[in-house]
Amino acid sequence: MATDNKVQLVEEFAAKLATAKAAFVADYRGLNVDEVNELRGKLRGAGVEYRVVKNTLLRLAAKGTDFECLGDYLQGPTAIAIAQEDPVAPAKVLAEYAKDSKFFELKTAVLEGKILSEGEVKALAELPSREVLLGKMLGSINAPVSNFVGVLAAVPRSLVQVLGAIRDQKAA
Structure with missing residues (x-):
């Protein structure tokens, strides 16, 4: 690969890693x-x-980013998956693929500057997606309000039932 191409590739990866989660x-x-x-x-x-990338080029691209700690793991054939948004989705895909394939091996992951072990990546893969977590959180926030409305609605409902029972008793 020509030197100009290598420089361009390093700059491209550095820009992606600077914004990656x-x-x-x-x-x-x-x-x-x-x-x-x-x-x-x-x-x-x-x-x-x-992407499949040369270890030296990836080391150069990771300098000055949260992913600089990857240097120790960049040995042998290396492929990198860069998540710009939700880190749970790629963890699920990669953990499932590593479990199904006898050749594919997940070396490590970096999440917000912290190295994750293989077990931590599997734990991350078992988390629900961001949307599901947000839905659960909103349901938890909404639960006390809806329970309070139910309690407030029970008082008039009980009064109407008592009045209906008195009416039926007098009619009989």
Whole structure:
């Protein structure tokens, strides 16, 4: 690869890493082209970019970002998945793919400057999506108000039932 292309690639990755929420590093050794394309398609559906990159270029691109701590894990064939939005979606895809594939191995991940172990990535993958968590939170916020409205509505309802029972008793 020409030096100009390498410089351009380093600048491109540095810009992506500067704005990324999470990055996942994997060893793809043993996967064929169809399997890599299948994984890339799943990750693209989750809004994640998956690229194979030279370790030295990735080290240079990560300098000065939260992902500089990846340097120790950049050995052997390396692929990186960069999540700009939700870090849970790529964790789910990669953990599932690593479980199903005997060749694909998730090395590590970085979430907001913190290295995650393989177990932590699996725990992250088991979290519900952001939308589900927001829905649960809104339901929790809304629950006391709706319970209070139910209690307030019970008083007039009980009064109407008592009056109806008195009317039925006098009619009989």
